[in-house]
Each structure stands twice: as structure tokens, then as C-alpha cells.
Amino acid sequence: MDILVVLEDKNGNIHRMSQEAITGAQQIGSEFSLSIGILAMGVNANALAEQAAQFDVEDVLTLENEHVSNYTADGYGAAVAQVVTNENPTYVFFGHSYQVRDYVPRVSAKLKRPFLNDVVSYSAEGGKPVFSKQVLNAKLVAELQPSNGGPILISFQSAAFSSDNIQNGSANVRSVSVDLDSSAIKTIPEDPFQEEAGGVDLSSAELIVSVGRGIGKEENIPLAQELAKAIGAEIASSRPVVDSGWLPSHHQVGSSGQTVAPKLYLALGISGAIQHVVGMKGSKNIVVINKDPDAPLFELADYGIVGDVLEIIPKLTEALQA
Numbered sequence: 412m413d414i415l416v417v418l419e420d421k422n423g424n425i426h427r428m429s430q431e432a433i434t435g436a437q438q439i440g441s442e443f444s445l446s447i448g449i450l451a452m453g454v455n456a457n458a459l460a461e462q463a464a465q466f467d468v469e470d471v472l473t474l475e476n477e478h479v480s481n482y483t484a485d486g487y488g489a490a491v492a493q494v495v496t497n498e499n500p501t502y503v504f505f506g507h508s509y510q511v512r513d514y515v516p517r518v519s520a521k522l523k524r525p526f527l528n529d530v531v532s533y534s535a536e537g538g539k540p541v542f543s544k545q546v547l548n549a550k551l552v553a554e555l556q557p558s559n560g561g562p563i564l565i566s567f568q569s570a571a572f573s574s575d576n577i578q579n580g581s582a583n584v585r586s587v588s589v590d591l592d593s594s595a596i597k598t599i600p601e602d603p604f605q606e607e608a609g610g611v612d613l614s615s616a617e618l619i620v621s622v623g624r625g626i627g628k629e630e631n632i633p634l635a636q637e638l639a640k641a642i643g644a645e646i647a648s649s650r651p652v653v654d655s656g657w658l659p660s661h662h663q664v665g666s667s668g669q670t671v672a673p674k675l676y677l678a679l680g681i682s683g684a685i686q687h688v689v690g691m692k693g694s695k696n697i698v699v700i701n702k703d704p705d706a707p708l709f710e711l712a713d714y715g716i717v718g719d720v721l722e723i724i725p726k727l728t729e730a731l732q733a
């Protein structure tokens with residue numbers, strides 16, 4: 412196979428970011444005539460493989476081994492390195508999740524092969540893909556084309572591809588094995604990083620009203636909450652709102668908060684820093700209200716209003732309640 416997508420297990424289901432990586436593999440595979448395999452491993456390997464076999468890819472590989480039953484960076488790092496050595500794909504794709512950030516550098520070191528992480532898009536040059544990633548706090552975009560064959564490890568930023576575009580089909584399922592012994596497992600993982608807490612699952616919300624520092628002060632938060640109530644939306648926020656204690660941390664969207672992809676993301680007084688944008692750029696419709704016409708978030712907006720949120724929010728709420 413040419414592209415191997417390594418799955419992440421989310422309680423027996425394929426992690427959303429792995430689905431996005433599969434979508435990316437399908438788009439890149441179809442544009443450059445590359446075949447695709449998917450690797451499912453861990454305690455839920457069979458369940459994940461069954462789901463993966465519904466997608467339009469050539470092969471699904473299942474790996475069951477006591478040393479990868481539960482996640483450890485050592486076990487996953489060694490196992491993926493062996494599968495990659497045996498299968499010899501040109502590209503190995505991952506979602507850029509916390510788990511991938513933890514163990515894929517080990518795969519890279521073991522194989523002595525590059526790891527292009529947090530890739531946001533691709534283009535074509537000379538009949539081969541070129542991968543783009545943001546550098547220097549998103550001030551510049553680096554375009555990277557591997558020069559000497561594979562395997563190249565690549566992780567894609569959340570929402571780089573939309574899993575809505577995943578193509579269904581059917582795949583061959585086969586099992587693979589690796590040779591690991593317990594002396595290789597030296598790390599003990601803590602509980603997985605929780606992107607959701609406090610009962611607010613923003614990742615599955617269809618409508619989100621998101622508050623930024625431009626709301627001014629804690630006493631103004633109820634204005635946004637009333638607007639959210641009027642349209643049945645969840646309340647989210649940028650980080651300064653959480654850091655100031657105006658909303659609890661589970662409302663935070665962004666690189667250190669939740670990743671969301673609602674049908675509507677209404678941003679109130681949010682500037683559009685990259686750390687916020689990575690958490691919401693997959694939203695289907697983005698509406699931005701900001702008094703600064705040059706606020707970077709306007710570049711992503713489907714609809715934009717230049718104005719004072721404190722004047723606009725009450726009028727909008729009133730109009731929506733009418």
C-alpha cells in the first residue's frame with residue numbers, strides 16, 4: 412500500500428481526527444493514484460476494523476498484541492514502527508491528536524524517518540503531494556515535499572479535512588503481528604487528556620455562540636447567554652474569557668480547549684488568533700461580530716458585522732425572540 416492511516420480508538424469508535432485523516436488519504440490517494448490501508452490496534456481493534464472496512468480503501472489491518480491492548484507511548488511507538496517497516500508505505504497518516512503527539516515522535520526516531528506534524532493542507536507539484544503547515548505562530552506557511560521516498564509520517568491538524576466527505580466502500584481485512592516484549596514498555600500512561608468536561612459537549616453542538624474578550628466584563632456574559640438561549644445554542648468562549656474566570660474552562664474552544672464543527676459559530680468579540688481558529692475553523696457557517704474591521708477572524712467569516720457587540724447582541728436577541 413502507498414498510504415497507511417493509523418487509527419485512534421475513541422471508546423470503541425474511530426476517533427474523529429482519524430476519520431479526517433482517512434478522508435485526507437482518500438483525497439490524496441485519488442489525486443495521485445495511491446492505494447490506502449488502515450491500521451486498527453488496541454483492545455478495540457476488531458470493532459475499529461469493522462467500522463474502517465466500510466470505507467473506500469484497499470486494506471484494513473488489525474493488530475492484536477497484549478503490549479498494545481492499552482495505550483502506552485512505548486508500546487504504540489514500537490508496534491507502529493514495526494508495522495510500517497513490514498508494510499513499507501510511502502506515507503503514514505495520523506490525526507494530530509494528543510495521543511499522536513505523544514507516541515509518533517518515537518516512531519519517527521525508531522525509523523529515522525521524518526514526521527511532518529500538524530499539516531493543514533496539501534497541493535500538487537511534479538505529480539507528488541506537497542504538504543503545508545503553519546510556522547512561526549501561523550505568520551508563515553511552510554510547504555514541504557519529501558525528497559527521498561518514504562515512509563514519511565504525517566499528522567493532520569483537526570478539521571484539515573472534513574469527515575463529512577469520507578467515501579464509503581469495502582475493504583479487505585487482514586491481521587498483522589508484531590514482536591514486542593514487556594521490557595520495551597517502560598511508560599505508564601495517565602488518564603487520557605479530556606477535551607470535554609462539565610457536561611458541555613461542544614464538539615457535537617449544532618449551534619454555538621462564542622464569547623471573546625471583546626464582551627468586556629463578566630457582567631456582560633448573560634447578554635450572550637440570552638442570545639444563545641434564543642436560538643438553542645451552546646455557549647463557548649476564547650481562552651481569555653476562561654482565564655478571567657468569566658466562564659468555566661470546559662467552554663473554551665481552541666488548541667488547548669475543545670474542537671468544534673457546528674452548523675453555526677457566532678463569534679462575539681473574538682479576534683481570530685490561530686490558537687482559537689484551530690478549534691473552530693471546521694464550522695459550516697461562521698458569523699463574526701467585531702468592532703475592528705481588520706480582526707483576522709473576518710477572513711474566515713461567511714457573514715461579518717463590524718460593530719459593538721454590546722449594542723448588537725441585545726438587538727439580535729430581541730429580533731430572534733420576536
Ligand SMILES: Cc1cc2nc3c(=O)[nH]c(=O)nc-3n(C[C@H](O)[C@H](O)[C@H](O)COP(=O)(O)OP(=O)(O)OC[C@H]3O[C@@H](n4cnc5c(N)ncnc54)[C@H](O)[C@@H]3O)c2cc1C
Nearest residue numbers: 623624625649650665666667668680681682687702719720
Ligand atoms: C499555548 C497557547 C494556547 C492557547 N490556546 C488557546 C485556546 O485554546 N483558545 C483560545 O481562544 N485562545 C488560546 N490561546 C490564546 C490566543 O493566543 C489568543 O490570545 C486568544 O484566542 C484571544 O482571545 P480573544 O480573541 O477573545 O481576545 P483578543 O485577541 O483580545 O480579541 C478581542 C477582540 O474583541 C474585539 N472587541 C473589543 N471590544 C469589542 C466590542 N465592544 N464589540 C465588538 N468587538 C470588540 C477586538 O477588536 C478584538 O478583535 C492560546 C495561547 C497560547 C500561547
